[in-house]
Amino acid sequence: MSAxxxxxxxxxxxxxxxxxxxxxxxxxxxIEKGEFVFLIGRTGGGKSSLLKTIYADLPLQxxxxxxxxxxxxxxxxxxVPILRRKIGIVFQDFQLFPDRNVTDNLMFxxxxxxxxxxxxxxxxxxxxxxxxxxxxxxxxxxxxxxxGEQQRVVIARALLNEPALLVADEPTGNLDPEVSRGIFKLxxxxxxxxxxxxxxxxxxxxxxxxxxxxxxCENRELLDSAxxxxxxxxxxY
Amino acid sequence: xxxxKQRKKKKLGSYPFVSVILSICLALFVIGLFALLVIHTNKxxxxxxxxxxxxxxxNKDITDNQRIQIQKTLSSREYTSEKNGEIQISFISKxxxxxxxxxxxxxxxxxxxxxxxxxxxxxxxxAPEFHGEDQMKEIQADIQSLNGVFEVVYIPSLxxxxxxxxxxxxxxxxxxxxxxxxxxxxxxxxTIKLALFSQRFLIRxxxxxxxxxxxxxxxFLRRSVLHGLIAGLFASGMLYLLLRLANDRVPELSSLQDxxxxxxxxxxxxxxxxxxxxxxxxxxxxxxxxxxxxxLY
Numbered sequence: 001m002s003a004x005x006x007x008x009x010x011x012x013x014x015x016x017x018x019x020x021x022x023x024x025x026x027x028x029x030x031i032e033k034g035e036f037v038f039l040i041g042r043t044g045g046g047k048s049s050l051l052k053t054i055y056a057d058l059p060l061q062x063x064x065x066x067x068x069x070x071x072x073x074x075x076x077x078x079x080v081p082i083l084r085r086k087i088g089i090v091f092q093d094f095q096l097f098p099d100r101n102v103t104d105n106l107m108f109x110x111x112x113x114x115x116x117x118x119x120x121x122x123x124x125x126x127x128x129x130x131x132x133x134x135x136x137x138x139x140x141x142x143x144x145x146x147x148g149e150q151q152r153v154v155i156a157r158a159l160l161n162e163p164a165l166l167v168a169d170e171p172t173g174n175l176d177p178e179v180s181r182g183i184f185k186l187x188x189x190x191x192x193x194x195x196x197x198x199x200x201x202x203x204x205x206x207x208x209x210x211x212x213x214x215x216x217c218e219n220r221e222l223l224d225s226a227x228x229x230x231x232x233x234x235x236x237y
Numbered sequence: 238x239x240x241x242k243q244r245k246k247k248k249l250g251s252y253p254f255v256s257v258i259l260s261i262c263l264a265l266f267v268i269g270l271f272a273l274l275v276i277h278t279n280k281x282x283x284x285x286x287x288x289x290x291x292x293x294x295x296n297k298d299i300t301d302n303q304r305i306q307i308q309k310t311l312s313s314r315e316y317t318s319e320k321n322g323e324i325q326i327s328f329i330s331k332x333x334x335x336x337x338x339x340x341x342x343x344x345x346x347x348x349x350x351x352x353x354x355x356x357x358x359x360x361x362x363x364a365p366e367f368h369g370e371d372q373m374k375e376i377q378a379d380i381q382s383l384n385g386v387f388e389v390v391y392i393p394s395l396x397x398x399x400x401x402x403x404x405x406x407x408x409x410x411x412x413x414x415x416x417x418x419x420x421x422x423x424x425x426x427x428t429i430k431l432a433l434f435s436q437r438f439l440i441r442x443x444x445x446x447x448x449x450x451x452x453x454x455x456x457f458l459r460r461s462v463l464h465g466l467i468a469g470l471f472a473s474g475m476l477y478l479l480l481r482l483a484n485d486r487v488p489e490l491s492s493l494q495d496x497x498x499x500x501x502x503x504x505x506x507x508x509x510x511x512x513x514x515x516x517x518x519x520x521x522x523x524x525x526x527x528x529x530x531x532x533l534y
Contacts, residue, residue: 055445077450084447097439112448161447 003066008033008165008196009054014063016049023049026063027222029215031165031198036191038207039200040232041217047200050217051169054198055087056080068164085113088158088195090168095154096142102129102153103138109157128156132186148179155186159195166190168199172206184210207232252432252457254464260424261468261513262475264417265506269476271410272502278403280493285399286365287320291373291391293359293380303385304328304357310383311361316376318364325362331355356387363391370397422517429457429521440526450526457522458515465514469507476503 004010010030016023023046031037041047052058054067056075065072068086070079096105103125110121129135132152142150151171158166168187172180184206191197201207207214214225214232223230293311295304311317311326318325329337334355339345346354367376373391380389433440443453480499484491 081444081447081449084445089445091445095438097442109442109446112443112452113446114449157446 003069003071004030005069006033007031007066008035009065009067009198011065012063014053014060014065016046016053016058017061018049018058022220024217024222025220028063029222029224031196033164033196034191034194036188036197036212037199038212038214039198039217040202040207040214043202045217046220046222047217048169050222051167051198051200054165054167055089056083081113085161086164088155088161088163088166090151090154090158090166090171092170092173096150096157098142101139101141102134102145105142105153106157106160109160113161124160128159131159131190132156146179147175148182151175151179151183152186155183155190159190163195165196165198168197170200170202172201172203177205180206204232251460252428254428254460257421257425257428257461257514258464258468258471260417260421261465261510262471264414264421264513265469265472265510266475267410267414267417268509269472269502269506270479271407271414272505273476273480273499274403274406274410276495276498276502277490277493278399280495282399284493286368287318287362289363289365289368289391290360291363291376291380291389293361293386294356294388294390295358296385296387297356299357299385307383307385308359311359311380314376314379316363316367316372318362320362327360329358329360331357334358418513421513422520425461425514425517426521426524429518430525432457433522433525453526454519454522457518461514461518462511463514465510465512466507467510468514469510472506472510473503476506 007030012028014027015025016027039047039050049058053060053065053072056067056070056072060073063073067083070083070086072083075083096102097108100108106125106128107121110124115121115124125138126135129138132155134149134152134156137145137149137153142153145153155166155171166187171187172183175183180203187197187199188210216223216225216230216232218230293307295307308326308328312324331353335346335353338355363373363376367373370393373393377389377391380386440453480494484494
């Protein structure tokens with residue numbers, strides 16, 4: 001198996017282990033460029049482990065996986081930052097730095113990922129803030145923003161390096177339903193502009209109301225709505 | 238006020254540095270002390286070694302020919318040292334010896350003894366490679382066997398006892414320095430661990446957005462090198478003050494000091510401080526960066 005340029009993620013006969021236990025056993029799947037995919041399953045069912053494997057935080061010990069052209073099964077430590085620059089990560093607990101304003105938060109990430117030219121950095125900063133609908137929040141401190149606005153800044157931060165894949169783990173978990181809808185719409189807009197989105201969620205309604213491909217972690221297997229039908233409700237909670 | 242404190246930016250790589258600087262400084266001070274002891278001792282033994290002598294007293298009835306023969310023999314022996322192409326042998330006649338004695342003691346013994354009881358003598362300086370106790374005895378026996386020699390006398394060299402004491406002191410100083418170094422490495426290790434722990438969210442965010450290791454390590458390493466240099470500077474300052482104090486108390490000590498060597502020691506301490514800081518921090522930060530963040534929690 002080699003990297004397919006049309007696929008952002010492709011996994012073949014992958015088994016994922018954590019603390020000596022098999023979490024997912026012999027799974028194979030792929031995600032095409034520009035797809036929107038939900039990842040669902042019980043807590044402890046393997047969603048986070050699968051995401052961690054995708055962004056090379058959890059070593060892949062069995063099987064083969066390619067993400068954005070990188071072979072995860074044989075990835076070298078030096079290569080990991082390069083992979084992560086191609087993946088935008090949005091987490092519930094992946095917070096903004098409370099001690100600096102929105103601009104500084106984003107600038108810091110750009111510096112950390114090798115941006116050098118000030119003018120290009122400023123242009124990119126403005127672009128991503130406008131894209132998430134926060135063009136006027138550049139100088140605000142995180143505590144001056146609502147939860148939904150903070151999550152938009154986190155998404156802006158994930159978009160800085162024009163990722164091939166946007167990975168979101170429970171991005172609306174802490175938000176009220178109305179704000180959640182707004183954030184989800186933003187993900188859809190980002191997806192429409194060509195970015196692949198993989199979103200792990202527990203939000204039953206969200207999955208039901210927004211038809212998209214669904215991957216479900218259940219009993220150490222990965223079910224794929226593109227290949228088979230399965231019941232959503234029992235799998236989510 | 239609390240608000241201002243809260244808004245102060247967390248600097249990546251900052252850690253409580255006072256204890257680290259103090260520990261490195263202490264270790265460097267002891268190492269510097271050891272180095273100073275070594276250069277002082279070397280100079281002292283060099284001076285002593287250059288002045289190890291043997292007195293060769295001649296028979297009273299010796300003829301000039303015999304005396305010259307002895308001088309020739311002594312000059313040709315390889316144990317007689319040579320300095321700037323000159324054989325280190327000198328002759329003191331019994332008259333000169335008597336004069337010197339009278340000058341030194343103020344008593345004219347010839348008045349009550351009636352004759353000069355002293356003898357003609359040669360003084361030879363022994364080359365440093367023949368300073369061993371057994372070798373000195375062999376030389377003594379060799380000269381004693383020459384026709385016309387009455388007695389051969391030498392003062393056992395101080396070099397052996399100096400070396401013995403210096404070895405003992407060096408052993409202790411190096412032992413203390415080694416212990417301090419271990420303490421420094423452990424302290425830096427724990428300090429870096431705490432710093433990484435307190436900055437784990439910042440580091441996790443950087444790792445997740447794709448910051449390279451160098452970007453995370455850089456600030457820690459730069460700071461630790463700076464702290465090592467500061468510690469080296471303090472240690473050099475303390476040693477300088479100690480030297481000045483010692484020179485005030487024992488003025489002869491300055492004759493054993495070589496300014497260039499002392500400056501080289503101070504420069505060495507700065508470099509060593511920076512190296513200790515860099516290597517310990519590099520080791521510690523790599524150890525913790527290789528952990529997953531779950532483990533660091």
